[in-house]
Amino acid sequence: xxxxxxxxxxxxxxxxxxxxxxxxxxxxxxxxxxxxxxxxxxxxxxxxxxxxxxxxxxxxxxxxxxxxxxxxxxxxxxxxxxxxxxxxxxxxxxxxxxxxxxxxxxxxxxxxxxxxxxxxxxxxxxxxxxxxxxxxxxxxxxxxxxxxxx
Numbered sequence: 001x002x003x004x005x006x007x008x009x010x011x012x013x014x015x016x017x018x019x020x021x022x023x024x025x026x027x028x029x030x031x032x033x034x035x036x037x038x039x040x041x042x043x044x045x046x047x048x049x050x051x052x053x054x055x056x057x058x059x060x061x062x063x064x065x066x067x068x069x070x071x072x073x074x075x076x077x078x079x080x081x082x083x084x085x086x087x088x089x090x091x092x093x094x095x096x097x098x099x100x101x102x103x104x105x106x107x108x109x110x111x112x113x114x115x116x117x118x119x120x121x122x123x124x125x126x127x128x129x130x131x132x133x134x135x136x137x138x139x140x141x142x143x144x145x146x147x148x149x150x
Contacts, residue, residue: 001122002082002145006138009035010081013137017086021055022047024089025066028101031081038105042074055091058098060123062088062133067104070112078111080104080119084135100132122150 005011010031018024025046032038045068050057057064081103088097102119106112131144
């Protein structure tokens with residue numbers, strides 16, 4: 001799956017000094033916006049959902065999965081993008097921080113659930129999260145991709 005992200009041009013190492021989680025969500029959506037898979041209303045919807053429901057996008061330590069509902073109007077294609085932030089981004093609670101952002105967009109419920117399942121399987125691979133968290137560039141990403149044959 002790491003190869004999928006790379007082949008689809010959906011890997012980004014942000015060089016921005018981001019400290020606010022809203023900025024981080026927007027940054028993590030940028031590749032999907034650039035590829036016209038989503039529009040700005042989807043980004044706004046994710047931010048609004050986190051404001052209403054808390055940091056539900058924090059799925060495991062170091063990892064955020066920005067997404068909204070499967071029936072969002074601002075989604076035009078199904079994809080997952082990977083964005084590595086320069087520094088961990090704090091959410092409301094001090095212990096909730098992430099530098100790895102896997103942003104989901106899906107055109108329907110089935111594709112949404114499939115995305116979540118694929119990502120969950122990927123993140124359960126022993127040691128992968130820590131290895132990705134230690135990367136600083138696409139070159140580092142390629143090394144991890146080859147190391148895990150993903």
